[in-house]
Amino acid sequence: xxxxxxxxxxxxxxxxxxxxxxxxxEPYGLLTFETTKEDIQDILKxxxxxxxxxxxxLTDITAIHYPENSLPIVVVYHLHSFVNNVRVRxxxxxxxxxxxxxxxxxxxxxxxxxxxxxxxxFGINFEGHPNLVRILNVDDMTAFPMxxxxxxxxxxxxxxxxxxxxx
Amino acid sequence: xxxxxxxxxxxxxxxxxxxxxxxxxATHGVFQNVLEMDGEKIISGVSTIGYIHRAFEKIAxxxxxxxxxxxxxxLNYCSSPINNMGWHxxxxxxxGIQMPKRVDYMRVIVMExxxxxxxxxxxxxxxxxxxxxxxxxxxxxxxxxxxEIYEEICGARLTTNIGRIGGxxxxxxxxxxxxxxxxxxxxxxxxKEFQNLFDRNRIFMDRTVGVxxxxxxxxxxxxxxxxxxRATGLDYDVRVNEPYSSYEDFDxxxxxxxxxxxYDRYILRNEEMWQSLRIIxxxxxxxxxxxxxxFHANVPExxxxxxxxxxxxxxxxxxxxxxVMGEVDVPKAEVYHCVEGANGELGFYLISDGGRAPYRLHFxxxxxxxxxxxxxxxxxxxxxxxxxxxxxxxxxxxxLDA
Numbered sequence: 001x002x003x004x005x006x007x008x009x010x011x012x013x014x015x016x017x018x019x020x021x022x023x024x025x026e027p028y029g030l031l032t033f034e035t036t037k038e039d040i041q042d043i044l045k046x047x048x049x050x051x052x053x054x055x056x057x058l059t060d061i062t063a064i065h066y067p068e069n070s071l072p073i074v075v076v077y078h079l080h081s082f083v084n085n086v087r088v089r090x091x092x093x094x095x096x097x098x099x100x101x102x103x104x105x106x107x108x109x110x111x112x113x114x115x116x117x118x119x120x121x122f123g124i125n126f127e128g129h130p131n132l133v134r135i136l137n138v139d140d141m142t143a144f145p146m147x148x149x150x151x152x153x154x155x156x157x158x159x160x161x162x163x164x165x166x167x
Numbered sequence: 168x169x170x171x172x173x174x175x176x177x178x179x180x181x182x183x184x185x186x187x188x189x190x191x192x193a194t195h196g197v198f199q200n201v202l203e204m205d206g207e208k209i210i211s212g213v214s215t216i217g218y219i220h221r222a223f224e225k226i227a228x229x230x231x232x233x234x235x236x237x238x239x240x241x242l243n244y245c246s247s248p249i250n251n252m253g254w255h256x257x258x259x260x261x262x263g264i265q266m267p268k269r270v271d272y273m274r275v276i277v278m279e280x281x282x283x284x285x286x287x288x289x290x291x292x293x294x295x296x297x298x299x300x301x302x303x304x305x306x307x308x309x310x311x312x313x314x315e316i317y318e319e320i321c322g323a324r325l326t327t328n329i330g331r332i333g334g335x336x337x338x339x340x341x342x343x344x345x346x347x348x349x350x351x352x353x354x355x356x357x358x359k360e361f362q363n364l365f366d367r368n369r370i371f372m373d374r375t376v377g378v379x380x381x382x383x384x385x386x387x388x389x390x391x392x393x394x395x396x397r398a399t400g401l402d403y404d405v406r407v408n409e410p411y412s413s414y415e416d417f418d419x420x421x422x423x424x425x426x427x428x429x430y431d432r433y434i435l436r437n438e439e440m441w442q443s444l445r446i447i448x449x450x451x452x453x454x455x456x457x458x459x460x461x462f463h464a465n466v467p468e469x470x471x472x473x474x475x476x477x478x479x480x481x482x483x484x485x486x487x488x489x490x491v492m493g494e495v496d497v498p499k500a501e502v503y504h505c506v507e508g509a510n511g512e513l514g515f516y517l518i519s520d521g522g523r524a525p526y527r528l529h530f531x532x533x534x535x536x537x538x539x540x541x542x543x544x545x546x547x548x549x550x551x552x553x554x555x556x557x558x559x560x561x562x563x564x565x566x567l568d569a
Contacts, residue, residue: 027501028260058390060536062529064518076516078503078531082401085408089503110390113539121224136217136568145225152222152229 196564231493334463393511
């Protein structure tokens with residue numbers, strides 16, 4: 001669909017970053033790879049400023065929680081190159097306890113609220129963020145509700161339990 | 168010597184703190200902005216959001232796929248069908264299901280009707296905020312006709328839950344087709360009338376031209392998408408860049424603006440409504456050429472069978488039971504699918520671990536991302552300009568807060 005193939009994007013990244021780009025895959029045609037928090041800012045900057053790739057658009061920042069992994073918190077970036085009409089997804093795995101990652105607000109102003117939302121729900125500390133406070137939840141909340149251990153409802157409630165099909 | 172103690176206070180400017188919202192009638196939703204005002208000018212503002220946060224992403228992790236559709240209704244409730252279709256298509260993309268062309272065209276009709284409904288409210292409200300109520304009422308009458316079409320198709324009006332994963336729950340009936348055809352004719356007249364009232368209206372132009380202009384660079388920096396990005400002059404439209412639901416079969420224009428001000432956005436919304444009408448008319452013609460009565464894909468394992476079959480047919484009963492209990496086989500997958508919502512790129516980032524509910528579902532909500540520029544761009548603006556700027560950004564509280 002894009003004017004530049006996923007392989008070409010990956011090749012260009014590998015030339016510049018080599019081993020720092022790991023586990024490349026193409027689920028449903030969207031180039032996905034993993035990196036580390038030490039390199040994420042450089043890679044984002046490279047993708048944004050490269051004359052050929054031009055991933056100038058930050059589509060989204062979010063996170064996923066895999067409690068059974070050794071690095072359970074995964075931050076996910078979606079970038080988009082309008083010129084080439086191709087997207088890329090970057091993942092960074094972080095530890096459970098006090099996860100930190102450099103901010104992307106230095107590259108995109110729009111990352112501000114996306115990171116605040118991610119902090120709000122997953123407790124990820126974006127270093128260098130100008131105003132990292134809760135955005136959708138109440139300010140005095142202590143938990144990070146999108147983590148898997150946080151229950152959807154009060155676990156002591158029995159009136160909504162479905163004993164046959166388990167919910 | 169006596170030093171006048173208060174002399175330094177004489178030219179000190181007094182500022183006022185103004186709470187705009189959360190329930191101010193001019194904000195059309197629960198938005199709070201704490202503004203620091205110097206007279207009528209805004210010095211700085213802080214947006215507080217989250218008043219109607221309903222934890223949809225968390226709830227979605229506990230619901231089978233088909234039960235998530237009603238959650239998407241409540242994101243952008245002015246154009247629920249686009250959200251519904253976007254969600255259906257995300258799941259279909261994950262499952263690798265190809266829709267028959269006729270279903271695609273039916274979806275296009277519903278989505279474009281929703282786009283019209285959304286844009287007409289926004290432009291109508293813009294009229295109200297600039298002091299002209301008449302246009303709003305003219306267009307509101309037309310939205311009623313769109314809702315009647317929804318009602319004919321799915322039975323609901325506002326939060327539609329329209330369609331199913333795998334197609335539609337029923338075919339459009341003859342009355343629905345008649346109503347759509349009638350609507351395309353009537354709406355052209357109404358929109359023309361509305362435009363005659365506003366497009367070259369001196370008062371309206373004085374209030375909107377040059378208000379809150381945005382450059383393409385700034386818009387991209389803030390990750391704007393949709394109409395407000397196109398108003399700055401960049402022609403990014405998901406329907407064209409990554410066509411879904413057979414949009415590539417249609418002949419339509421993507422209007423772009425130049426300055427990105429409120430007037431540009433207003434003009435663009437009208438133009439998009441004309442384009443939507445064009446698409447609907449083409450879709451109606453295309454549907455006639457497709458085999459009649461096809462309204463879903465042939466996927467019994469995810470599409471609910473008709474009730475008669477459930478009562479008389481073993482397989483249908485099994486499928487019915489499995490689907491209703493959410494025990495549909497899904498692959499382990501990671502999908503990002505986006506549609507052109509009324510406000511911008513509405514994305515669904517879905518991660519499945521093969522279970523009955525998504526492992527993680529993230530909505531890329533255009534209103535949330537577009538709105539964060541509101542407080543910075545209001546600096547130095549008159550309060551009355553900031554109000555119409557908010558109207559023309561078309562931020563919907565439900566989509567903002569998820």
